[in-house]
Amino acid sequence: MAECGSSSFVQPAIPKFDSHYDHWAMLMENFLHSKEYWGFVENGILVMVDGAEPTKAQHKLIEEQKLKDLKVKNYLF
Numbered sequence: 001m002a003e004c005g006s007s008s009f010v011q012p013a014i015p016k017f018d019s020h021y022d023h024w025a026m027l028m029e030n031f032l033h034s035k036e037y038w039g040f041v042e043n044g045i046l047v048m049v050d051g052a053e054p055t056k057a058q059h060k061l062i063e064e065q066k067l068k069d070l071k072v073k074n075y076l077f
Contacts, residue, residue, distance in 0.1 A: 037072045
């Protein structure tokens with residue numbers, strides 16, 4: 001039986017680029033799909049039209065998407 005402080009869960013490793021782009025790209029796409037971030041790679045994030053004032057809900061959604069976009073970039077870097 002596992003002790004309270006220990007964990008048998010293993011975090012998936014972020015794929016490192018090893019000069020084999022096609023293989024790395026496939027691994028990275030699968031990794032980002034597993035984190036539910038692939039949509040940000042394909043579609044980007046929502047932006048407001050210039051001059052439009054976002055509602056509180058829209059502003060919150062945009063801020064959440066910006067944070068997730070930064071997480072995707074962090075994985076890629």
